Amino acid sequence: MKLLTTEFYRRPTLTVARDLLGKVFVRREGGDTLSGRIVEVEAYHQDGDEAAHSFGGERERNRVMFRDGGLLYVYFTYGMHFCMNVVTEREGTGAAVLIRALEPMEGVARMRENRGAGKTDVELTNGPAKLCQALGIGRGENGLSLDGGIVGMYDDGAAPGAEIGISTRVGISRSTELPWRFFLTGNRWVSRGRPSHPTI
């Protein structure tokens, strides 16, 4: 597996979002390695995207989004959940890609422990807060570099293996919602919804 370099992230956010499909996210927790293939993402950008946390400028909560691409941006929401993003583009630009679903690879037993009893394989990582819980991602991982230490993103040479579907994002209630959600069509771990456009 080849670690993605910072060059990968420091490109236009929509390009990075599409290219992340099929890549392998690796999280080292204690002595365990937890990993999964990315099957669903959403792009967020400071410019013209009212739903982005970075819209309206840099603040304490979103400051990692404004740093150079290649970091993990983790936020807390709904009083109980964490979600994780990959920061894109360059210092000063508030942009990131939300990881919405993974297909588990290594460390499934540990993911099951982290999620709690009674979960099916699909339920381990078929949503942004679920996958963070499965991988043990929380406040402490906000701002970490994807350098392959605690967290990393890899290309294992596998093609995405499915067509890419596009739709509006999930859970956004603004009037100007954008078709910035990308997913592998037919993958069991994709969280929900249907493509509003045919696949590309």
Place this chain on the structure above:
DNA sequence: CAGTCGATGTACT
């Protein structure tokens, strides 16, 4: 199945 709704902390109006 689909639809509804409560949980629960934080940031912002």
Place this chain on the structure above:
DNA sequence: GTACATCGACTGG
């Protein structure tokens, strides 16, 4: 006070 890039439990068909 209200909204929130969510989840899981519950309802009714």
